[in-house]
Amino acid sequence: MTWEVVLQALMQGLQMGAIYALITLSMTLIFSVSGLLNFAHGDLMVLAMYVAYLASRTFGLDPYLSAAFIAVLFFGLGFVLFRFFVKPTLDSGVLAGAQLTLGFVFVIQNGILLGFGGDYISVPTMLSNRNFALGPISLPLPLLTASIAALGLGGLLFFVLMKTDYGRQVRAITQNRDAAALMGVPIARVQAIAFALGLALLGLTGPLIVAQFTLTPAMGLDFTLLALIVMVFGGIGNFIGTMVAGVLIGVAEGLGSLYFGGTVGAMVPYSILILVLLFRPHGLLGEH
Amino acid sequence: MNRDVRGVATARIDRALWAMLLAAAIVAPLVLPAGRLDVLVLTALFVYLCVAWNIVGGFAGQFCLGHSLFLAAGAYTSTLLEIHLGISPWLGMLAGGILAAAIGVAIAWLSFRYTLPPLSFALVTLSLSMLGYLAVSSIDFLGASRGLQVPTHGDAWMYHFAADRPYYYAVLIQAVLAVALTLWLYHHKAGLYFRCLRDNERAALAIGIPVMRYKMLALAISGFLTALAGTFYAQYLMYIEPHTFVGLTIVIEIILFTVVGGTGTRWGPVLGPLLLVPLGEFLRASLGGRVEGLHLLIYGLLLVAVIRFLPGGLSALFARLAARYWSQYRS
Numbered sequence: 235m236t237w238e239v240v241l242q243a244l245m246q247g248l249q250m251g252a253i254y255a256l257i258t259l260s261m262t263l264i265f266s267v268s269g270l271l272n273f274a275h276g277d278l279m280v281l282a283m284y285v286a287y288l289a290s291r292t293f294g295l296d297p298y299l300s301a302a303f304i305a306v307l308f309f310g311l312g313f314v315l316f317r318f319f320v321k322p323t324l325d326s327g328v329l330a331g332a333q334l335t336l337g338f339v340f341v342i343q344n345g346i347l348l349g350f351g352g353d354y355i356s357v358p359t360m361l362s363n364r365n366f367a368l369g370p371i372s373l374p375l376p377l378l379t380a381s382i383a384a385l386g387l388g389g390l391l392f393f394v395l396m397k398t399d400y401g402r403q404v405r406a407i408t409q410n411r412d413a414a415a416l417m418g419v420p421i422a423r424v425q426a427i428a429f430a431l432g433l434a435l436l437g438l439t440g441p442l443i444v445a446q447f448t449l450t451p452a453m454g455l456d457f458t459l460l461a462l463i464v465m466v467f468g469g470i471g472n473f474i475g476t477m478v479a480g481v482l483i484g485v486a487e488g489l490g491s492l493y494f495g496g497t498v499g500a501m502v503p504y505s506i507l508i509l510v511l512l513f514r515p516h517g518l519l520g521e522h
Numbered sequence: 523m524n525r526d527v528r529g530v531a532t533a534r535i536d537r538a539l540w541a542m543l544l545a546a547a548i549v550a551p552l553v554l555p556a557g558r559l560d561v562l563v564l565t566a567l568f569v570y571l572c573v574a575w576n577i578v579g580g581f582a583g584q585f586c587l588g589h590s591l592f593l594a595a596g597a598y599t600s601t602l603l604e605i606h607l608g609i610s611p612w613l614g615m616l617a618g619g620i621l622a623a624a625i626g627v628a629i630a631w632l633s634f635r636y637t638l639p640p641l642s643f644a645l646v647t648l649s650l651s652m653l654g655y656l657a658v659s660s661i662d663f664l665g666a667s668r669g670l671q672v673p674t675h676g677d678a679w680m681y682h683f684a685a686d687r688p689y690y691y692a693v694l695i696q697a698v699l700a701v702a703l704t705l706w707l708y709h710h711k712a713g714l715y716f717r718c719l720r721d722n723e724r725a726a727l728a729i730g731i732p733v734m735r736y737k738m739l740a741l742a743i744s745g746f747l748t749a750l751a752g753t754f755y756a757q758y759l760m761y762i763e764p765h766t767f768v769g770l771t772i773v774i775e776i777i778l779f780t781v782v783g784g785t786g787t788r789w790g791p792v793l794g795p796l797l798l799v800p801l802g803e804f805l806r807a808s809l810g811g812r813v814e815g816l817h818l819l820i821y822g823l824l825l826v827a828v829i830r831f832l833p834g835g836l837s838a839l840f841a842r843l844a845a846r847y848w849s850q851y852r853s
Contacts, residue, residue, distance in 0.1 A: 323830055330833060333778070338826065346815075347819075504650075508650065
């Protein structure tokens with residue numbers, strides 16, 4: 235095995251990792267302010283991918299352009315879902331909330347199956363099948379774009395969290411919900427906006443990475459699982475940890491499948507999660 | 523009417539309802555046309571699976587997503603023992619059950635050594651079951667993703683029947699025993715401890731309940747029962763492969779059925795599948811052929827509606843209706 239192949243796998247893993255981190259950031263945002271473990275996270279992103287496919291098929295709109303519209307659409311969807319389903323269910327416990335999102339998984343997967351059929355679909359984009367040569371390694375341009383976008387969006391989210399009033403409210407709730415409520419932080423509104431913002435991020439992410447995947451209705455759960463793994467690995471509620479963990483998981487998966495084949499590569503993230511939960515239960519950067 | 527009389531009366535009604543349900547379950551295959559027994563078998567199987575899951579997920583309050591491991595332990599152990607050593611699955615299922623109980627104890631030990639953030643048990647079991655799925659689908663000895671053919675020669679001694687009816691009674695007996703076990707467990711010390719550590723684990727620890735040991739016990743019992751169901755399902759389908767037996771789908775179904783019925787109650791895990799499995803099959807039969815996905819979509823919407831609008835599930839709804847009836851009766 236030449237070093238170029240390893241470097242290639244490393245770079246691909248790095249970029250996939252940036253995408254994983256982005257998917258996870260929205261999950262972390264939702265989880266840290268409302269305690270909702272969202273099992274439908276990946277499925278919602280897949281839904282965004284299918285909407286991008288629909289836009290491309292009916293209006294000839296490139297996914298890189300429709301992403302903005304889909305993000306707005308998903309912001310609204312998130313608001314409605316939170317207001318009428320998630321919030322009332324969460325009031326009777328986080329377990330009920332998690333179970334509700336399991337129900338969402340059923341609805342979204344079969345809604346997609348109903349609307350688009352079960353066949354594999356690939357969505358053409360302006361960057362599909364184009365590569366970017368960097369010395370001896372060549373990187374697929376869609377992956378490169380998506381990972382740069384992921385870093386950009388991650389940075390934007392970080393800025394919002396650290397520098398705006400809304401971000402301070404989110405962090406206050408994450409640190410101590412009761413104290414935040416006593417200080418006058420409007421918990422319900424912050425939670426609703428976090429959920430809507432999380433879904434808007436998914437609405438952006440889905441179309442941006444659609445060129446990398448072949449769509450099937452049931453693919454969402456894999457993304458959900460990866461996001462969960464990255465979230466726990468990075469430390470729940472720790473946004474920098476999440477970025478680092480996403481990249482590490484992406485690289486580990488890439489190198490794992492390079493050296494041991496696809497199945498073992500796919501097993502790497504789950505094994506990492508179990509090890510992390512056993513030995514560093516508060517996450518990679520968390521304190522004991 | 524005072525509270526004690528009412529309590530005794532409710533217990534009596536409760537017993538009468540269980541007896542009626544049991545009678546209906548015994549008579550059902552004699553009344554229904556033979557071609558429709560598959561729905562009965564599936565319903566009884568899921569009642570059994572949900573009752574088993576409810577011991578951990580309901581009574582003990584540990585949101586476990588790893589039950590596919592137990593199901594697979596049963597199905598694969600008994601099938602492999604029959605293929606390679608000619609051992610009857612009736613014995614093989616016990617071996618599978620013991621293996622599953624051991625896995626359950628190991629999972630409990632792994633996940634409860636530290637006090638982890640809430641819901642991380644769900645994550646550990648989820649990852650373990652995904653690891654199990656990936657492992658089984660890549661190990662040739664276990665048939666990899668192609669699966670294994672369960673030997674079809676042999677008779678009732680080899681857990682092999684010619685028609686659906688004996689299969690139905692085989693799973694019904696196991697389901698009834700499981701229900702009886704949970705009814706007994708509910709008021710027994712272990713059951714009380716389970717509910718105690720669900721409601722307030724810190725308090726349970728403070729009054730001296732050995733929390734770890736009882737979590738192990740809950741997972742061991744639940745795993746054992748689920749493994750027996752795995753052997754049954756393997757014998758019934760005569761074919762095992764990772765997607766059905768180690769996949770997440772069946773775990774999600776078990777959890778949703780139980781939730782719709784009412785998690786942590788005695789009636790819930792029975793009521794949920796009793797209503798939802800036949801309904802699912804009916805929707806599939808009436809809509810499935812024409813529009814792909816429609817019956818499952820309706821099904822999913824129904825589940826979301828129940829979780830959203832009926833917290834506590836169907837059993838809580840019935841309890842509320844019964845309470846309303848009682849208060850009218852009194853006035």
